[in-house]
Amino acid sequence: MSEKLKHKAQQQPATNNVVAMPSQCGCEGCKKKADQMNFCAEHFDWFKFGLITKEGKRPTDFDKKFSAYTKHQKVA
Ligand SMILES: [Zn+2]
Secondary structure (H helix, E strand, O other), X not given: OOOOOOOOOXXXXXXXXXXXXXXXXXXXXXXXXXXXXXXXHHHHHHHHHOOOOOOOOOOOOHHHHHHHHHHHHHHO
16 A cells, blocks of 8 residues: 655745734724624624625615615514
């Protein structure tokens, strides 16, 4: 029984720019404290729904998505 040992060290470049994030909601104009993923609870919900990007920016079809979101909230 012979096994070939695969010894290949995978080197990954350290391109991950770790920036010290403020513990404040990342959504533009929101002054609440960040709860999850740099968003407050409300805006994390927005993020999950695609209303804002992880940078806290609104997509071009924000209005459409927002009305769908509010409908979703009312149903739920
Ligand atoms: Zn917020």
